[in-house]
Amino acid sequence: MNQRIITDLSRLPLHGSGTASLTWWGTLAFMLIEGMGFALAIGSYLYLVSVAAEWPPGGVPPDPLWGTAVTAVFVISIVPNLLLSRWAGEEDLRKVRIGIVLMSVLGLVPLALRVFEFSALNMSWDSNAYGSITWLLLGLHTTHLVTDVADTFVLAAVMFTRHGDNKRRYGDVQDNALYWNFVTLTWLPVYACLYGIPRL
C-alpha cells in the first residue's frame, strides 16, 4: 500500500516513566494477578472459617508478637521506599544507590522476623485445615517478600555498575519501589486475617 508521511515522531522522548512506561503497566498487571491470588486465598480462609465449628480448632490463636513486628517494619519501610522512588525520579545516582542498599537491608528484616513468625503460629500446616490455610497465607506472602528482596538485591547490584546511570534503570527502581508498596499493602489484610479472625 502506498504511504504518505503526515507526522514526525523524532522529537519524542526516548523513555517515559509512570503511565508512559510499558514496564509500569506490566508491573501493575502482575500486581493485579497476585492481588487476585491474595484475595482468593483470603476468601478461602473465610470460607474455611464459615464451615468450621470453632476457629481456631483447639482455641489457641497465633502469638501476634512477631507478626506485629513485621507489620511495623513494613509500615516504616514505606518512608525510605517513597524517598527512593522520588530520588529515582530525579535521576540522582548517589542517593538512589544509598536508598536501594537501605531498602535491600530493610527487606531482609521482615524476612528474618518471618522465621520467628512461622514458629509462633502455634500450629503446623498438617494438623488441620486451619493450620493449612494459615501457613498458606503466610507462605504466599513470604514468597512475594523473598522475590521482591531478591529483585531489590539484583537491582542494587546493577545500580553499582556502568549500566546504573540510565533512565531505564531509574524506571526499574521506581517499579521495584511500587512493587514493595504492593508487598506491604497486601500484608495488611493478611495480617488482619491471621491474627484478628482467630481472636473474634
Place this chain on the structure above:
Amino acid sequence: MTAALKDRDLRDTALEEKLLHARLAHTWRTPPGLIGFFTTVDHKRIAVRYIITAFAFLFLGGILAMLMRWQLSRPEAGLIGPDLYNQIFTIHGSTMMFLFAVPVMEAVGVLLVPLMLGTRNIAFPRLNAFSYWIYLAGGLVLWVAFVLDMGPDVGWFAYVPLSGPQYSPGKRVDIWAQMITFTEIAALAISVEIVVTVLKQRAPGMRLDRIPLFVWASFVTSLVVILAMPAIVLASTMLILDRLVGTHFYNPSEGGDALLWQHLFWFFGHPEVYIIFLPATGMISSMLPTFVRRPVFGYLALVLAMVSIGLLSFGLWVHHMFTTGLPRVGESFFTASSMAIAVPAGVQIFCWLATIWLGRPVWRVPFLFILAFFFTFVLGGLTGVMVASVPLDTQVHDTYFVVAHFHYVLVGGAVFPLLAAITYWFPKMTGRMMSERLGRWSVALLFLGFNFTFFPMHILGLQGMPRRIYTYQMDLPWGGMNLFVSLCSIALALGFALFAFNAIRSTRSGEAAGDNPWGAATLEWATSSPPPPYNFARIPVVSSANPIWDQGQSLPVASGLSVNRRELLVTTTADAEPEVRETSPGNSIWPFLSAIATTIMLVGSIFTPWAVVWGSIPVAIGLIGWFWPRGTPEDDS
C-alpha cells in the same frame, strides 16, 4: 553513508525506501537456524509456533476422542479397559481445554494484536518467548506421563475427594495439577503482554472507538484471564499440598471442605469458557465486514457486549454446582445470572445478523465457517439456557446432554470461528492462501459431521446415559444411537484431517496472497504477507475504525523512528497520542533457559517439596541473565 548507517540514532527519514527496509530487516532480524529458533522474540514466529503446537494437541486429543467413540460404538466393547478409559477422557478434556483451546486463542491474539494495532512487536516479547516454552513443557509433561501409563484419570476438573491423597495415590493427579501450573503461567504471561500492548502500543489516532473488535476481544479476554486464573493456580496448589505435604484444605475430617475445590475450580472454570469464546466472537466481528463488504453493525454494542460477558462470566460459576445441595437462594441467583449472559450473547448475534442483512455476502470459506458457527452455537446457547435452570440441570447433570451442550458451545462457538480465522489470516502466517475447494469440503464435513455426532448425544443424555462410562450393558437402549454417533464422528475427524491437509499443502504450494487478498479494512492488511520482522516500515496513523477502506489509495504514516535499534511507538491509553519512542528487547536465549529451569523445578516438585527450594536457584539465575543489562542499543536510552 556507511558511517551514518552505524549511527545509533539513525532515523527512517534519512533513508530512501529500499535502504530503510534493509536496515529495519537487519535490526529486527531473527538469526537463521537453531540459534534463531531458540532465541527469537518475533511475535509472529512465536504465535505461529504456538498455533501449530496447539493444533498438534488438538489432533492428539481428537485421536483420544475417536478411541472413546470406538469403545462406545457398541455395548460391552472390550477395546479399552476402565483404567485406560478414565485416563483417556481426562487427557482428552485437559488437552482440549488447557493445551488447545485457551493457548490457540491466545496465540491468535499474539499474532494479530500487534499487527492490527500497527506496532512492531508485542509488549514484553521475551516473556512471550518464555510463555511458549512453558506451554510446550506443560503439554509434554501431560502427554509423556500418559504414554508412561501415568496419565491423570480423575476428569478434567479433578474433583476432590477423588483426586485427593486417599483415593488417588501415585503421581497421576500431581501430573495434572502441575500441567495446570504450566499452562496458567503461559496464559497469564500472554495476557499481561496483550493488555499492555493494547493500552500503550496502538497506532497514533487509534482511539478506543477505533480499535479493531478482535483486539477488544483479546483485551477483555486477557483481563478475564488475569482475574480468573489465580483461582485455579491457588486451587491446584492446595491440591498438591494436600497430596504431597499433608495439608487438609479439602479434607472434611480435619476441618477442610471438598466444595472449596469446586468453588475455586469453577470460579476459574466458568470464565474459562468465555476465555475461549470471547476471542472467537472477536474473530467473527473482525472477519464478517470483509465478507459482507460493509463495516460491522453496532460497533459500540458489540464492545459493550464483550465487556459485559467478561464481567458476567464471574457471576456464573455456581451453576456447575447445582447438584451439590447449596442454599436455594444461591441457586436462584446463579440461575438468573446464567440466563442474563444470554442477553449480551444475543446482542452480538443480532449485530452480526444485521451486518449480514445490510451487506452483500461473499460466500468464501471463512464466511461459510461463520454461518456454521451461527447454527451450531445458537443451539449450544439454547441448551445452555436450559441447563441454567436448576430442575433441568438436576435431571441431566453428568449425562451426555451436558457433553452435547458444551461441545456445541465450544466447537460451534469457538472452533468453527477459529478455523475461519486460520483460513482468513493464513496469508499473514505463510504469505499464501488456503485452497478454497478443499476448504469448502472441510466446512461441509465438519458442519455435518459435528451436528450428526453431537446432536444425538442430547437424546442419549435425556435417555439417561451418564458421562464418563467406559461401557454400557446390552439391555440398555443406547446401542443404536451410539453406533450412529461413532460412525458420524468419522466424518468429523475427516473434516479436521482435510483442513490440516489443506493447511500443510497450502503452506508449500498455495497461491501467493499479496498484501490484502480479501480486500479487508484493518491494519494487518496494510503490510505484506507474511509481514516483515518489523511489521511496518513506518507506523500507520489512524483516523477511523476501518483505516484501509476509509483512506483511499495511500496510508497516512508517521516517520522519525530509529532504524538502528528496535524502536516502537508508545501512545496514550485513551486517545493514542504519540508519547514516547520506546525500545523493544532483542533476541535472547534466556527466556528458553529460564523456562527449562522452571520446568525442572515444577516437575521436581511432584516428587519432593525441596525441589521448590533448590529449583528456585537456577530459575533465579535464569531471570537475572534475562534482565541484566547488556549495553545494547535497546538497553540504553
